[in-house]
Amino acid sequence: MTAVEPAAAPEPSPPAPGRDHLLRRTLRDPVAAGCLVVLVLVVVASLAAPLFTDYAPDLSIMGDTLAPASGTHPLGADGVGRDVLSRLLYGGRTSLLGGTLAILVAFAVGGPLGVISGFYRGWFDAAAGWIVNVIMAVPAIIVMLVVMAAVSQDLNVAMIVLGVIMAPMVFRLIRASVIAVREELYVDAARVSGLGDGRVMRRHILPVVVAPSVIQATQVFAVAIGIQAGLAFLGLGKASQASWGAMLSDAFTNIYNAPMLLVWPGAAMGLTILASSLLGNAVRDALGTTERPAVNKRRKRGARTGAPAADTPADRLLIVEGLRVGYPRPGGDKMVVDGVGLTVARGEVLGLVGESGSGKSQTAFSVLGLLPDDAEVTADRLTFDGQDLLGMDTAALNRLRGHGIGYVPQEPMSNLDPCFRIGFQLVEPMRTHLGLSRSEARTRALGLLERVGIPDPERVFRSYPHQISGGMAQRVLIAGAVSCAPRLLIADEPTTALDVTVQAEVLDLMRSLQQEHDMGMILVTHDFGVVADICDRVAVMRGGRIVETAPMRQIFAAPGHPYTRTLLDSTLDGGPVRGELSADSGADEPLKGATS
Incomplete structure (x- = not known):
């Protein structure tokens, strides 16, 4: 058996969206919608098989051996006179049930073990790891053959065994995901605040585990369908149990007389596996996003405010007016830049100063067009050298970055x-x-x-x-x-x-x-010493707004805004000399204060 590689453990992410939002976001992806339609058709056709055919899947009519497609047999008959359409539909039941059983067993065994091992570590983690290593060392195919010989020839029994054998992959993935988020400070803060372990797992751990688990589930499903088909192809399983693998075995025997017999089960398996894998990717992407869909991150707000780009003064290299940057949040947009306006002349050095979180970097990234996809950027005016930055597409921005606007990170x-x-x-x-x-x-x-x-x-x-x-x-x-x-x-x-x-x-x-x-x-800096060394003019930011703009010398000599004075007062340059400090060890000579 080919081992399924565990999906990569994710970075800590926000809680998963609700069911309605998840479904809507998934269906917006045309690939995901198409895959969902394919899977629904396969499931419905398999469950409603008696409505589409009057033949039992194991009914053999020797006179219809290798019969071509006709009104009696829409897809023809196989090498022993069984209706191909009937076996295809009933075989879908076997494959879907087998894949589902493998997923349920794998996650029922590996999921709880992975969560507990990753969260508590210690002796339980060591014991679980030892058991997992033993299971992975066992030859999977041999175990399934032995169990089928000793217990039952039913293919579903083999899929239950396969689920146990694939549980270690699930265990390792979930354990790695839990460890990744368990080390985060906010998890420690939740425990310190008095939340119990169960609540911490439910609120902070499980949302991170869901997204990679979806991908792993689609991989287990695909492998289960393939292995089940392989066992049936080898002639294992009950004779009365229709399956796509058994159809492939019969088609291979009659490949020269009726090559079309290979097409139907092969297409059904391929479409089902491909659709489930692509749908898993789409669901994973939807789970990894915030509750609201991303908006166009470069969108104009109003055409009538602000001067047109053609009216840009010749000495103005960059003009920013009314810049706003927001991020969607469950409780409403989080505005990180709110109405910023600034200009940069040719040959001028502008210092953008403020404390951490004031919006300095977000303002700079807005000019560069490097904000995340879920950022909503609006402005009355955002022009560089007469060019409207908000109106540029990605290709035009790529041509501008580096050649027109350079960036030092x-x-x-x-x-x-x-x-x-x-x-x-x-x-x-x-x-x-x-x-x-x-x-x-x-x-x-x-x-x-x-x-x-x-x-x-x-x-x-x-x-x-x-x-x-x-x-x-x-x-x-x-x-x-x-x-x-x-x-x-x-x-x-x-x-x-x-x-x-x-x-x-x-x-x-x-x-x-x-x-x-x-x-x-x-x-962009928070260091007034750097500002004094290199800047011609200074713009001071606080809470996403520009609170003061003035020449550098004026900022230091006579700051106009109380926040600017607070920032200047918080620096140690020019501060008073500390008094003498007494040595705790009782030394005769006191420790002399040093100038900060």
Whole structure:
């Protein structure tokens, strides 16, 4: 038997949607709707077999042996004179029941064991793991043959045994899923708050298990139908029990005289297995989304507000007016950016400042078009260099990103693909946007690496990301961001992961590159020290809104909004010297305070 690989354990996800929402979302997918229709037809035709044929599936009429399709036998007769349509319909009952039995037994055995093992771990996990390993070491086909010989020739008995044999795959999948979410802090918080284990499992654990379980169930169903057909093909099972495998065996015997006999059971098996697998994928996707369907993430709100793109002033590179970003939630939309307006002139550095969660990165990603699919983005006006960003399709945005708007991410190591060398990741964008040859792009990449202060560009060009330091990776990303000569550079907390010395070097580098290429720049940060070093103008965000915009010197000298003053007061630069601290150990000399 071919082992079913457990589906990958998911990341912690929100609770599954309700039944009505799940059904509606699944049916919106045309592939899922088509698969559901196929499965419903198979089930209905199998259950209503007596309505479609007057023949019993095991009735043999020797005079009708290999009879062609006719009014008496719509699909013909097989090698012993049995009606093909009748055996096809009744065989569907056998296959569907066998697949269902295998799923029920596999999840009845493996599901609870997986949940308990993953949640409690300890001795139970060790014992369950040992039992699972023993079951997996047993030859599945031999066990089924022995059980059928000792207990019953009924194929359903073999499917029950198959369910037990496949339970370890279910166990491992569910155990991995439970462990993945069990380590989350919100689960510990739920337990600390007094919730019992049963309630924690029901509210936080089981919703995560459902989606991968759906995929695993379709895999078990497909394997069960295939193995059942294989057993029947070998002549096992009751003679009176119609099955698609037995039909294939008869068709194989008469392949030269009636090749069409292979088509009907083969098509029925293929369509059923394919439809169940694709439907499982669609249900899994629906379970993994929020309760409301995703909306178009780049949608204009109103045509009459805001100036048209053609009226953009010549010195304004980016204009944002009335920008709103929201996410659907069960209780209503969650607005994370609400009415933001800002501008960036050519050659200007704008600092976008605020505490974590104020909407800075969401604003920047709105300009880049990199928000998740369920984000709803609206704006009175969102233009870059006279181009309407909200009106662009994905292909136009891809052409603009990199060449028109560059981006320096926050985490350098996680934004470099570990599977490719640094040189490849620098060369490909230049070949795409600038049309350079491979050798020309390589020469330009080496020059950029040298320009950003990397002492051995050739070595770094040939290196993989894990072979360079974090500060060097940040320089590589900056080189990549300016490689296609963008007019606007968006840097999202570019120095957060770096030490103080490297921060200063990176800021000097970005400022010099910005002046060298006369780029506009948006620097997303919460660090006023960075703002003072590099920015010309500052926009302060709080709760998704811009509360103050002013030149950098004015922000530091005379902030106009109380929140800006609060942010400035929260920094340690220029703070009072702490008093003397007494040593707890009773030393004679007191510990002198240090300037913060």
